Amino acid sequence: MKFLVITDLHYSQRNIPGDERQNYLSAEKLKNVIAEYADGCDFIMDLGDTADCFTDLRSQKESMGEIAEILDSSSLPYHCLIGNHDTSLKKQDITRILSMPHRYYSFETDEYLCLVLDPNMNDVNVPYPEQEIEWAYTHLDDEQLCWMKEMIQNSEKDVLVFSHELMMLESYDNINDHVIMNRDKALDIFESSGKVKAVFTGHYHYGDYVKHNGISYLTFSSLCLYDDVTFAVVSIDNKKVTVEGHGRQKSMDFYLE
Numbered sequence: 410m411k412f413l414v415i416t417d418l419h420y421s422q423r424n425i426p427g428d429e430r431q432n433y434l435s436a437e438k439l440k441n442v443i444a445e446y447a448d449g450c451d452f453i454m455d456l457g458d459t460a461d462c463f464t465d466l467r468s469q470k471e472s473m474g475e476i477a478e479i480l481d482s483s484s485l486p487y488h489c490l491i492g493n494h495d496t497s498l499k500k501q502d503i504t505r506i507l508s509m510p511h512r513y514y515s516f517e518t519d520e521y522l523c524l525v526l527d528p529n530m531n532d533v534n535v536p537y538p539e540q541e542i543e544w545a546y547t548h549l550d551d552e553q554l555c556w557m558k559e560m561i562q563n564s565e566k567d568v569l570v571f572s573h574e575l576m577m578l579e580s581y582d583n584i585n586d587h588v589i590m591n592r593d594k595a596l597d598i599f600e601s602s603g604k605v606k607a608v609f610t611g612h613y614h615y616g617d618y619v620k621h622n623g624i625s626y627l628t629f630s631s632l633c634l635y636d637d638v639t640f641a642v643v644s645i646d647n648k649k650v651t652v653e654g655h656g657r658q659k660s661m662d663f664y665l666e
Contacts, residue, residue: 410518410645413447413485415439416456416573416611417631419494420476422466430633432461436475438638443483446642446655451518453485456611456629457492457573459507462541469497473506480507488516490525492573492611497541500527512536513553515560520645521606522564524557526572528589544612545586547574554594561602567665570599570608575628578613581621587613599624606665607650609643616659623666625650630658 418435447453460473473495480487489507491500500512512527528547530536536550549557561568576592578585589595599605600622607625614631627650630639639656645665654660 410520411450412643413442413450413453414456414609414629414641414643415442415453415632416629417458417492417614417633418455418476419458419461419631419633420472421461421463421469422472423461423463429635431635432633434636435633436479438632439476439479442632442638442640442655443479443485446640447483447485450485450642453480453483453487454571454609455480455487455489455507456571456609457490458494458611458631459489459492461494462497469495470502470506473498473503477506477508488523488525488571490571490573491527491529493529493542493544493547496529496538500529500537513556517566520566522560522566522568524560524568524570526557526570526595527553528572528574533591547589548591549589549595554598557595558598561598561604564604566604568602568605570605572608572610574612575610575617575626576608577619577621577626578617578628580619596622616657618661618663620663625663625665627652627663630654630656632656 419432420435421432423432462469531546533548533550610628616630617628619626637656641658642653644651648665652661
């Protein structure tokens with residue numbers, strides 16, 4: 410199993426010289442990454458914050474649509490998820506533009522059930538917010554948690570989880586704004602199942618890795634940072650995960666328990 414990972418493109422026409430986020434470069438970076446590194450991959454994974462909204466520039470729909478066209482041109486399957494900045498658009502628009510079957514969903518590979526989550530809500534009773542959410546107060550709603558638990562229980566395969574926001578950063582005990590506020594409900598499901606092997610996230614632009622109670626939590630670095638072309642090619646072979654990092658993304662190996 411081999412896949413290409415990008416995250417936090419924050420694509421828009423915003424161009425502030427010297428700023429950490431070089432939003433306007435992300436589309437061209439993505440084209441180059443796909444052209445050079447997609448060959449041999451099974452799919453592309455976009456971990457969210459695909460496009461940003463700036464009201465004085467072209468619309469977020471147009472920016473997100475341009476990224477979708479680039480992904481479409483790759484000839485590989487691709488899987489996207491929603492990030493907090495994406496929610497300036499209605500989730501129904503995001504899922505349509507990025508060809509997502511739902512705000513959360515699953516797909517399968519030969520060896521794994523993959524769950525794609527949507528923690529992008531500030532109120533668990535309002536999973537479809539009317540405006541961009543506050544990034545530091547994200548949650549998983551009960552409907553999604555029930556779905557997740559059922560999917561994992563019924564799976565005959567091991568499980569990989571993909572989310573924009575983090576389950577933990579640096580350590581389990583570090584309560585950080587990037588971490589989903591009710592993440593413990595998800596962790597209880599993951600750990601009690603014995604099937605969840607790794608959780609892959611974006612959101613924290615500098616990357617991170619934590620292993621907690623036998624589960625690996627890997628956060629990928631952002632594509633939009635400076636002029637760097639930051640992404641990863643991930644291979645999973647016989648429980649060994651090899652992360653081939655580029656740009657600001659660190660390379661590493663770890664094993665799934």
